Structure formats: structure tokens, C-alpha cells
Amino acid sequence: MSAAIESALPEIDSPTLRRAPTLAETLLPWRNPVFRRFFRSRLRFRKAIFWYLLTLIVTTFVVSLGYTLQINRSQPPQAAARNLWISLLVIQGLILMVKGTGAVSAGLIQDRIDRTLDYQRLTPVSPLGNLVGYLFGLPVLEYAMFALTLPHLAFIAVIGNIPTGTLVSVYCAFFVCVVLYHTMGIAAGMVMRRWVLGNMLSMLLVLFVNLLLPSLVSRLGLGFFQYLSVWPVIGQKVLPVVGVTPSPGGNPFLSIFSDVPFYVWSFSPFTFTLLLQGALILTFGVMAVRRWKSSTRHSLSKPYALAFLAGFVVLAIGNVWPFVTRAEPPPLPFPMQNTETAVALVVGGLSYVYAYVVWILCLLLFAIIVPSHQHYVRGIRRALKHGRSSAGRWEDDSASLAVYAIFAAVAVGGLAILLREVSAAGFFETLGEPIRSWRLSLTFALVLFYSALLFQTLGLRRSVLVVLLVWWVPILAMIVLAATTESFGKLHAAVQSLSPLALLFMSGVAKPAPGSEVIDEERAALALGADIGLAVLLIQTAALWIKWRRHVASYDALCRSQSELERVPTPSGNAPLPA
Amino acid sequence: MNIAPATQEPPAPRFDPARSQAAPILTIRNLRVDYGHVTAVDDLSLTLMPGEIFGLVGPNGAGKTSTIRVLATLLEPTYGEVTVAGLDLFEAPDAAHDIIGYMPDLAPVIPDLKVWEFLDLYAHSHGFRGRERRERVDECLERVRLADKRNVYGRALSRGMMQRVVLAKTLLHRPKLLLLDEPASGMDPIARRDLRLILEELAADGAAILVSSHILSELSDMCTSVGIMHRGRLLRHGRIDDVVSAIEAESARIRIEITHDVEAAVGWLGGHPNVADVRVDGASVVLEFRGNRYDRAELLRALVAEGFAVSAFTPERSSIESLLVSLIGEEHHDVGGD
Numbered sequence: 059m060s061a062a063i064e065s066a067l068p069e070i071d072s073p074t075l076r077r078a079p080t081l082a083e084t085l086l087p088w089r090n091p092v093f094r095r096f097f098r099s100r101l102r103f104r105k106a107i108f109w110y111l112l113t114l115i116v117t118t119f120v121v122s123l124g125y126t127l128q129i130n131r132s133q134p135p136q137a138a139a140r141n142l143w144i145s146l147l148v149i150q151g152l153i154l155m156v157k158g159t160g161a162v163s164a165g166l167i168q169d170r171i172d173r174t175l176d177y178q179r180l181t182p183v184s185p186l187g188n189l190v191g192y193l194f195g196l197p198v199l200e201y202a203m204f205a206l207t208l209p210h211l212a213f214i215a216v217i218g219n220i221p222t223g224t225l226v227s228v229y230c231a232f233f234v235c236v237v238l239y240h241t242m243g244i245a246a247g248m249v250m251r252r253w254v255l256g257n258m259l260s261m262l263l264v265l266f267v268n269l270l271l272p273s274l275v276s277r278l279g280l281g282f283f284q285y286l287s288v289w290p291v292i293g294q295k296v297l298p299v300v301g302v303t304p305s306p307g308g309n310p311f312l313s314i315f316s317d318v319p320f321y322v323w324s325f326s327p328f329t330f331t332l333l334l335q336g337a338l339i340l341t342f343g344v345m346a347v348r349r350w351k352s353s354t355r356h357s358l359s360k361p362y363a364l365a366f367l368a369g370f371v372v373l374a375i376g377n378v379w380p381f382v383t384r385a386e387p388p389p390l391p392f393p394m395q396n397t398e399t400a401v402a403l404v405v406g407g408l409s410y411v412y413a414y415v416v417w418i419l420c421l422l423l424f425a426i427i428v429p430s431h432q433h434y435v436r437g438i439r440r441a442l443k444h445g446r447s448s449a450g451r452w453e454d455d456s457a458s459l460a461v462y463a464i465f466a467a468v469a470v471g472g473l474a475i476l477l478r479e480v481s482a483a484g485f486f487e488t489l490g491e492p493i494r495s496w497r498l499s500l501t502f503a504l505v506l507f508y509s510a511l512l513f514q515t516l517g518l519r520r521s522v523l524v525v526l527l528v529w530w531v532p533i534l535a536m537i538v539l540a541a542t543t544e545s546f547g548k549l550h551a552a553v554q555s556l557s558p559l560a561l562l563f564m565s566g567v568a569k570p571a572p573g574s575e576v577i578d579e580e581r582a583a584l585a586l587g588a589d590i591g592l593a594v595l596l597i598q599t600a601a602l603w604i605k606w607r608r609h610v611a612s613y614d615a616l617c618r619s620q621s622e623l624e625r626v627p628t629p630s631g632n633a634p635l636p637a
Numbered sequence: 638m639n640i641a642p643a644t645q646e647p648p649a650p651r652f653d654p655a656r657s658q659a660a661p662i663l664t665i666r667n668l669r670v671d672y673g674h675v676t677a678v679d680d681l682s683l684t685l686m687p688g689e690i691f692g693l694v695g696p697n698g699a700g701k702t703s704t705i706r707v708l709a710t711l712l713e714p715t716y717g718e719v720t721v722a723g724l725d726l727f728e729a730p731d732a733a734h735d736i737i738g739y740m741p742d743l744a745p746v747i748p749d750l751k752v753w754e755f756l757d758l759y760a761h762s763h764g765f766r767g768r769e770r771r772e773r774v775d776e777c778l779e780r781v782r783l784a785d786k787r788n789v790y791g792r793a794l795s796r797g798m799m800q801r802v803v804l805a806k807t808l809l810h811r812p813k814l815l816l817l818d819e820p821a822s823g824m825d826p827i828a829r830r831d832l833r834l835i836l837e838e839l840a841a842d843g844a845a846i847l848v849s850s851h852i853l854s855e856l857s858d859m860c861t862s863v864g865i866m867h868r869g870r871l872l873r874h875g876r877i878d879d880v881v882s883a884i885e886a887e888s889a890r891i892r893i894e895i896t897h898d899v900e901a902a903v904g905w906l907g908g909h910p911n912v913a914d915v916r917v918d919g920a921s922v923v924l925e926f927r928g929n930r931y932d933r934a935e936l937l938r939a940l941v942a943e944g945f946a947v948s949a950f951t952p953e954r955s956s957i958e959s960l961l962v963s964l965i966g967e968e969h970h971d972v973g974g975d
Contacts, residue, residue, distance in 0.1 A: 076764035076810070078735060091761035099749040172745045176711055177806065181762035182735045351730075354713050432673040436715045439671065443716040 084187025092178060092191025093198070096165075100199045113153065113203040120145050121210045139218030140300045146210055147232070147292065154204050154236045155268070155288075156261050158197035159243040164257035165196040166247025185350040189343065193240055224295050231291035231331055238286070238335045239264050241342035248349035249357065280415060281389075282377045285318070285334045290327035319380040334373075341366060354433075356426055356454045360461055363423045367465060370419055371472035378408050382479045402488035409477050409493060413502050413562060416469045420506050423465070428513040429455050431609065438617040448614075457606075462510035470503040493566040501565035501592060505558050508599045515606040528598075532556040551583040555591025564588040659687045660723065662736075662814050662845040663708070668717030670703045670869075677703040678714070679869035685814070685845040690836055692856030692877070693849040695866035701849040702742065704866075705818045708847070709739040721814055735763070738812030742819040742849075744803035748792035752783065752802055755791055756809060763810035777805035782831060796823035804832065808839075815839065817848040821855055833859040891933065893922045893940070894949035902945045909936065921949075 079091065087093040100106070121142055128138035169175040178188055194201070215225055243260045250256040268287040275283040284290060318330040325333070345357040358366070381388035381404075388404050429437065437455025441448050449456040477495040486492040512521050536554035540546050554560040569585040570578030663685035670678040678700040685691050693701050706712035708719060710730040719726040721733045747755055756774040765773050778784045781801040786794070794802060800823050807815065815836075821829050836846055836859055850856050856863060857877055864874030873880045895902045899917060906915045906924055911932055915924040926933060937950050 076766070076769065078764040079762070091758055094761065095747075095750065095754070095758045098754055099747070102749075172747070173741060174745055174747050176709075176739075176741065177759060178762065179711065180709060180734050180737065180739055181759060182731055182764065183762050184731065352713050353711075432671070435673070436671055439669065440716045443667075 078182030079187065081184050081187055084183055085190055087190065087194045090187060090191040090195070091181075091183065092188055093195040095191075096195030096198045100196075101202060106199055106202065109199060109203055110206060113206045117146070117149055117207045117210050120149065121213065135217050136219050137301065139214045139216075140220065143214050143218065143220070143296060143300060144292070146207060146214060147228075147288075147296070150204055150207055150232070151268070151288065153207070154197070154200050154232075155239050155264050157203075158200035158236065159239040159264050160257040160261040161200060162193070162196045162240045162243030163247040163250065163260040164253040166192060166244055167250055167253035167256045170247070171251070171253065179350065185347045188350060189244065189346055192244060193237070196243075197240060218299075220299055224299060227328060228291060228295045231295075231328060232288055234332055234335050234339075235288045238339050238342070239267075241339050241346065245342040245345040245349075245357065248346055248353075280374060280377065280411060281318075282330075282334060282373055285327065285331045286338070288331075290318075290331050294327045318377075319386060320376045321379045322385075337369065356429075358423070358426050359454065360427050360452045360456075363427045364461075364465060364468065367416075367419065367423060368468050371416065371468060374412055374415070375472055375476055378405075378412075378476075379479075381405055382408065382476065382483055382485075384483050398488055402485040405480055405483070405485045406489055406493065409473065409480060409498070410563060410566065412476055413473055413498070416472065417502075417505065417509070417562070420465060420469060421509055424462070424510045424513045425518060427454075428510060428518075429457055430517060431613070435613050435617060438613055442617055457514050457610075459507075459511070459514075459603075462507055462514075465510065466503045466506035469506055470499050473502055474499050492568050494568050495566075497588070498562075498566035501562055501588075501595075504592070504595055504599065505562055508558065508595060508602070511599060511602045511606065515602045515609065529557050529559050533560055536560075546580050546583065548583045548586055551587025552590050555587035556594055558591075558595060561588065561591035561595060564591060659843070661686050662722050663847070664718075664720045665708075666718040668704070668707060668719065669715045670700070670707060670712065671715045676869050678707070681717070681869075681871050683864065683871065683874065685847060687813070687843040687845055688840050689862060690840050690846045690848065690860045691874075692853075692860035692863040693847060693866055694851065694853045694856055694863060696851055698868075699851075699866040700869040701851075701866055702818055703869075705739070705816045705847065705849060708814075708816050709737060710734070711739075735810065736813045737816060738807040738810065738814070739816045740800075740803050740807045740818060740820055742822060743796075744800055746791035746794060746799050746802050748790065750791055751788050752778070752791065752794070753787040755802065756806055759806050760809050765809070773809060777808050780808065780835060781805045782828075797825055797828055800824055801828060801831075804835070808835075813844050815844060815846040815848075817846065819850055820848060821850065829855075889926050889933075890953040891924055891926045891936075892918070892949070892951045892953055893924070893947060894920060895922060896946040896948050898945065902940070905940075905943060905945070909939075911936065926952075 079089070084090045124142045124145060125138050128141060129135065133141070166175070169178075183191075214220065239260075242263070243256075246256055246260055250259070268289065272284040272287055272289055275281070316327075317324040318327055320330070341358075341362075344362060348355050348359070349357055378388070380386040388401060390400060390404060433455045434449075434457050437449030437453065437457075440455070441450075451458040451461055474495070477493065477499065480486065481492070481495065512524060516524060532553055532555075536550050539553060540550050543550075551564070555564055564584045565588045567581055567584040567588065570581045661684045663683070665681055665683040668678055668681040669676065681700075681704060683691075693704065695701055703712060707714045707717075708721075708726070710726060710733065722736050724733050724736070726733050746752075747758075750758065753774055756777060757770065760770045760773050775784065775787075778787055781804050783798065783801055783805065786798065786802075791799070791802070800820065804817075804820065807817070817836075821832055824832060836848070840846055840861070848856060848860065853863070853865075860877055862875060863877045863880055865872045865880065873883060875883075893902075893906075899922065903915050903917060903922055906912050906922065911926055911928045913925045913927070915922060917923075926936065928936075933952060937947065940947055940950075
């Protein structure tokens with residue numbers, strides 16, 4: 059107990075010399091009470107024996123069968139052992155990354171539902187100490203299962219004569235990746251409400267990041283997403299050991315095994331993976347600690363969310379910078395002739411990819427930082443109590459539209475830079491269809507501001523309904539209409555433009571020159587649709603703004619009237635009885 | 638602090654908060670908690686001294702649990718100031734955790750830990766080490782009479798046993814402020830008696846205890862003071878006798894026996910400004926009287942002076958529950974009247 063508390067309790071004896079665990083102590087798992095809890099409960103022999111046996115049987119089967127088959131095919135023992143490494147890594151990944159992440163999120167959700175998490179919150183162990191305890195304690199069974207695969211790894215390493223440096227760097231990246239997924243599981247566990255759902259979603263997300271994301275997103279020009287998995291390090295470190303040489307020129311997925319371009323620099327996949335995953339671990343850690351301190355707090359503060367968006371923008375642009383400045387040829391997403399037009403098409407499309415991906419990120423961040431009406435009212439009451447008229451702009455309970463405008467400005471700034479570079483490199487001229495950069499940037503800014511305002515005014519649940527009805531239904535209606543008329547005209551474009559999703563794409567389409575052919579009629583329809591859509595979006599934004607201002611006025615009036623009433627003493631107030 | 642089983646010792650002398658010169662352990666000023674448009678706690682102010690056992694009573698939804706969860710740092714209030722042993726609760730929550738012991742309603746235990754492992758986890762978290770930790774766990778188990786259940790899993794415990802295990806957990810770090818939310822729910826009569834004795838012992842050692850219940854009589858045996866909460870507001874608080882007297886003073890039922898001329902007495906009483914609802918009940922007249930004991934004495938004097946032969950004049954003492962209901966009813970009426 060600190061000296062401050064001792065002095066605050068002059069009349070209370072302190073019969074014990076106990077001392078709350080220090081942060082340094084709780085960072086050591088074996089001295090961390092939470093870790094010890096899970097070490098006891100999850101490693102109880104009768105519960106864990108099934109998983110131990112399963113791990114041993116499967117791993118031994120895979121390694122022994124693979125090795126025997128290769129030896130029978132006259133492979134030398136060294137090569138046979140090395141070839142098994144990737145199989146072993148997959149098993150280890152399934153254990154620690156997939157099963158472990160599910161265990162982390164499900165375990166934390168279960169503790170929250172049972173309310174036993176509250177007990178741990180009320181101990182003097184620091185939030186970071188608790189985070190470490192849950193992070194390494196919840197998946198302790200999976201770490202034990204991983205340990206059971208180590209004899210097989212030792213066999214592969216010794217017979218395969220794998221360099222120690224390679225082993226160390228691969229498993230270093232592997233464990234950073236594991237910690238990233240587990241921290242993500244903790245952050246999900248602090249927010250989600252059903253442990254079965256949390257378990258499944260966490261495991262699916264890990265599979266998505268490792269299996270779908272690298273091959274899917276790399277085709278869209280956002281290669282840095284691939285470094286959320288352990289594949290780049292495997293490609294860089296393991297493939298040479300097993301005798302496979304990736305050819306970056308072919309499949310874009312294989313480009314992740316070569317150095318990572320970032321503006322005018324180049325990083326090794328190992329370094330870039332560690333940097334990127336380290337930043338995400340920090341973010342998930344911040345989310346978990348904030349929710350740990352208060353379950354009603356937003357997972358991220360507004361300044362952190364803004365910094366995260368800015369970092370993402372810098373990363374996204376930096377990753378494609380060599381391509382848009384013609385320093386390097388971009389990887390082509392689909393098998394196509396590597397012509398100048400194909401390259402221009404890919405690089406020109408990067409602007410749209412950037413806009414849509416940053417929009418999705420902004421929606422996620424807005425969902426986190428936009429206060430509910432309940433919190434907004436709480437913010438006013440708190441501010442009035444402290445002699446202010448409203449909550450500070452960057453506080454959780456504030457609904458400052460200026461802050462949302464800053465988010466939009468950061469995102470649009472990135473798009474403007476990207477468009478300028480693509481244009482300066484002459485890609486639009488090659489395509490012969492210049493993107494209307496200013497129009498696209500303006501629409502993007504409005505769409506972002508509208509999205510924030512939507513969340514702010516209608517709340518998250520009703521916003522989801524709007525997304526379904528206003529964002530998707532016009533596109534589906536246009537498809538049905540186009541299928542009916544077997545054409546695409548002004549009516550189709552007008553219907554489609556009601557959706558902000560379609561509007562963003564349409565706003566970049568340039569108007570055709572007078573006297574063009576059939577294809578230009580479609581462009582003309584798109585350009586007209588963009589005008590209609592922009593007008594509709596402006597009206598929607600204005601309507602939301604007016605509705606929000608009405609909410610603000612009523613909340614202000616309500617809180618101020620209550621505040622005035624509270625200054626008048628009431629006869630049935632809380633005055634203590636006379637002695 | 639004495640750690641021997643509670644029932645084996647004579648009751649500890651009551652700590653008298655009123656005579657204590659110590660600083661308050663808990664001070665709440667203008668606490669407010671809102672859930673959207675619903676105000677759960679409305680401008681609550683309260684002080685708890687060392688040795689005080691304060692009972693917070695009120696119907697469901699009165700704001701008791703919200704108040705306790707704010708004090709336990711589990712709920713962020715709209716505003717308000719709370720100091721615990723001089724520490725600002727919201728500025729230094731981690732330090733305050735070492736002073737506060739919190740037991741929630743329907744307190745859960747971790748199902749896949751044995752009872753001793755459950756207690757060991759929190760003893761470790763509170764900084765007990767080695768042999769001291771084992772001893773402290775055993776002491777607390779003895780105290781709640783569950784030493785024979787130390788190797789039973791949490792999932793195998795009955796509701797009452799869970800309450801006692803969590804009470805043991807709450808006592809582990811010798812908190813100076815105990816927050817107990819409906820602690821007796823699910824406990825059998827013996828466990829309730831043990832709980833009362835444990836709380837009295839802790840209070841005798843100088844701890845302040847805030848205990849909530851929706852049953853006032855459950856608290857009246859163990860509390861030194863009580864507060865009545867309704868719709869987020871603390872309607873009354875003070876020593877339990879004072880609160881009861883004050884409620885009674887506002888409206889008490891009086892039974893008067895008059896040997897003859899009862900009808901005339903009823904007519905006379907009906908015209909008295911402090912009297913309402915006069916009716917004849919057998920040989921007695923029963924009426925509702927508003928006023929304190931001096932007003933009652935004045936009524937008796939006036940009756941006799943008018944020439945009525947009063948053979949008995951008995952203010953009826955209501956049960957605590959009926960007083961609570963009447964107080965809350967008045968509050969309902971006031972709100973409705975507004």
C-alpha cells in the first residue's frame with residue numbers, strides 16, 4: 059500500500075505487510091495471479107489430456123508419414139526433414155493462432171458474462187498486468203499443446219540441419235503474430251457478448267487474415283494487409299530452406315516474399331511484418347486497457363482513432379507509392395498482358411480502392427468513437443456540473459462535428475495526394491478517361507461526413523438499417539432494372555446514384571466529350587447520375603444535420619432545466635435528519 | 638483484526654461512529670447516475686464513518702446497485718465526487734481498490750476453480766505472498782465456515798455457499814470499506830446470523846460497511862444507520878431509530894379507547910386539523926395523526942379537557958416494512974402531485 063494511502067488512513071491499523079504486485083512482477087507470467095489462475099484451471103490433467111493426446115497423435119502422424127514417404131522416394135534425409143517444416147508450422151498455427159485466439163476471446167467473454175471479471179478489476183493489479191495475465195493465461199493450454207510439437211520441431215531442425223538464425227527469426231515472427239491475434243481476441247472479448255459467437259468469429263478472422271486476405275487484397279493493391287499474417291516471413295525465411303524460390307513476377311501473392319516497397323524505401327518482409335503487427339498489437343492493447351478501466355468507455359479515444367486513420371493513410375499510400383510514381387511496375391491482379399494500358403488501369407483503380415477501404419475503416423472508427431445519445435446527454439450533464447456548456451471536443455461523450463470533419467479531411471488529403479501522383483505520372487492520359495479528381499475528392503469528403511452524421515443522429519442500429527435500405531437497395535434495384543431493360547441509361551444511373559456506395563464510384567467518371575459514341579452515352583448517364591446522387595446526398599446530410607441539431611437543442615434544454623432545478627433545495631432532499 | 642470463527646467469541650463491542658474522531662472513510666457528494674433518460678441515482682450525498690454499518694434500503698430499481706457499483710468503480714457516474722479514505726475514487730481507482738471490498742448481488746464464483754484456488758487468486762492479486770497467503774485463505778474460509786469445502790469446485794457450490802465464498806474473498810485484503818449488495822440473498826438463517834456477526838466484528842475493528850437490501854427488517858438487526866432510497870433519491874437517512882421515528886412522526890396511527898359518548902368524540906376528532914381518517918373499531922376510535930409526540934400529547938390533553946373519558950391512548954408502532962411502504966407511497970404521491 060502506498061504511503062499516500064497509509065497517510066490517508068491514520069486511524070486504521072495495517073496488520074499486514076502485503077504489497078500489491080508491481081507492474082514489473084505481473085509482466086512475468088509465472089508471477090502474475092491471472093496467469094496462475096488459468097495455469098491451474100486450463101491445464102488440469104483430466105481436462106487437458108484429450109488435447110495433449112490429439113496434438114501428439116496428429117503431429118507424430120504427419121511428421122512420421124511425411125518423412126517416411128519422402129525417404130521411400132529417395133529424398134535425402136535433410137531435404138525430407140526440411141520439407142516437413144511447413145506442415146509443422148501449419149499445425150502449430152492451427153493450435154496457437156486459430157484455437158488459441160478462439161480460447162482468448164471466448165474465455166474473456168465468459169468471465170464478463172459471469173461477472174467474475176469485475177472481481178479482477180477490483181484488485182490493485184494494474185490493467186496492463188491483468189492484460190498480460192489474460193493474454194498468456196487464457197491460451198495456456200494451446201501453449202502447452204504447442205510445446206508438445208517441439209520434439210518434432212527438434213527432429214526437423216536437427217535432421218534438416220536448419221540454421222539456428224532462421225529458426226529464431228521465423229518463430230520470433232510467429233509469436234508476434236500469435237500475440238497480435240490473441241490481443242485482437244482480448245479486444246473482441248471486451249466488446250462482444252456471446253462467447254460462442256466470439257470464439258467462432260475470432261477463429262474465422264484469423265483464418266481470413268491468413269488464407270483469404272493475402273491472395274484477395276494483394277490483387278487490389280493494398281499489399282500491406284498481407285503482413286498481418288506470418289506468410290511473408292515464411293516466404294522469406296522458410297521457402298529458401300525447403301528449396302522453393304518464389305517468382306514475384308507471376309502471382310501477386312508471391313510478391314509478398316520479396317522486399318516491401320514503402321515510398322522511396324524498401325523493408326524486408328520480416329521487419330515490415332514486425333512493425334505493422336507491433337503497431338496493431340499496441341492498438342488492440344490500448345482498446346483492451348481502455349475497456350478494462352471502464353466498460354462504458356469507448357474502445358479508442360478520438361485522438362487515437364484519428365492518429366490510427368492518419369497512420370493507415372500514410373501506410374496505404376506508401377505501399378503503392380513506387381507504382382504510382384512509376385518507380386516500379388505494379389503486380390497485376392489477374393492474368394493479363396502487361397501492357398501500358400493494363401498498368402494504367404491497375405494504378406488508376408488504386409484511387410477507388412483507397413477510397414472504399416478508407417471509408418470502411420472510417421465506418422469502423424466512427425462506430426467506436428461516435429457517442430450514443432445516452433453518453434452525449436451524460437457529457438452535457440457532466441459539463442454543466444463543472445461549469446462548462448458542453449463536453450470537450452475530444453472527450454468520449456462529445457459529438458463534435460468538427461472532429462468528424464477532421465477525420466474526413468485526413469482521409470480526403472490522402473486521396474488527393476494519390477490522385478495527384480497518378481495524374482502526374484500520366485496514367486489517366488494513357489487510359490484516355492481522366493478521373494474527375496476534385497469531384498471524387500469532394501464526394502468522398504461528403505460521404506465520410508455523412509457517415510459520421512448518420513451514426514451520430516440515428517445511432518448504430520438504425521444506421522445499419524439505413525445502410526441496408528439506402529446504400530444497397532438502390533444498387534439492387536438498378537440491377538433488376540438493367541436486367542429488365544437490358545440496357546443502362548439515365549434512369550438506371552439515377553436510381554443507382556441514390557446509394558452513396560455507387561455515388562462514390564460515379565463521381566469520378568468524367569463527362570464525355572460532345573458527339574461521342576454508344577459507350578459515351580453510358581458515361582453521360584453516369585455523370586448525370588453523379589450530379590443527382592450528389593444532390594440527394596447533400597439533402598440527406600442536411601436532413602441529418604437538422605435532426606441532430608434538434609436533438610442537441612432538446613438535450614441541452616432538458617439538461618439545463620434539470621440543472622436549474624437542482625439548485626433549488628427540495629424539502630424531501632437528502633438532508634440528514636437532525637440528531 | 639480478530640480472525641477466529643465469529644460465533645466462538647462473545648460479540649465485539651460496537652464501534653460508535655458518533656463518538657469517533659476519525660475522518661470519514663466514504664464521502665459521496667452530489668452523485669448522479671443516468672442510463673439515457675432514466676436517472677438511476679439522483680444527487681446522492683452521504684458520509685460513512687469508521688465503524689458504521691449503513692443499510693441502504695429500497696425497492697427494486699431504487700438505485701442501490703447503481704450506487705454500489707459506482708463506489709466499486711465498476712460504473713462511471715454522470716457526475717459526483719466520491720472520496721474513499723481521503724482518496725478521490727475517480728482519480729486514483731487502483732489505490733482505492735486496496736481499501737474497498739465489494740460483494741455483488743448473486744455473487745458468482747469461478748466454476749472451474751476449487752474454493753481455495755479461487756481465494757488464492759485474489760489473495761495473490763492483493764499482494765499476499767507465500768505462507769501468509771495460504772494462512773489468509775484458510776482464515777477467511779474458517780470465518781465463513783467453509784473450511785471443509787476448500788477442495789470443492791465452484792460449480793458444485795450451492796447459492797448460499799457461493800455467497801459465503803465471495804464474502805470470504807471480499808474479506809481477504811481486510812478492506813476498510815465494504816460494499817455488500819444484497820449479501821444475504823440465498824443464505825440460510827445460520828449463515829445470515831454469521832454474516833451479521835462478521836459485519837459487527839469488522840465494524841468493531843473500524844471498517845465502514847455499506848450493505849444494501851430491499852428488506853428493511855433484514856438490515857435493522859445489523860445496521861447502525863440506514864438510508865431509504867427510492868427512484869434514485871435518498872429519501873431519509875440517519876440512525877435507524879431516528880429514521881423510524883421521523884417517518885412515524887409524519888403519519889402515525891393512534892388507537893383511543895373512550896368509555897362513553899364515542900360518537901361525539903369521533904365528531905370532535907374529525908374537526909381536529911392534525912387528524913384524518915377517523916373510524917370506530919369496536920370499542921376504540923382509530924385515526925391517522927400527523928405530528929410529533931408533543932402534538933400527540935396536546936391531542937390527549939385537549940380530548941380530556943373536552944370531557945371525553947379516555948381510558949387508553951395508544952400510538953400504534955408500524956412494522957418497519959409498512960413504514961417503508963408508507964414513505965415510498967408518499968413519495969409516489971408527491972411525484973404524482975407534481
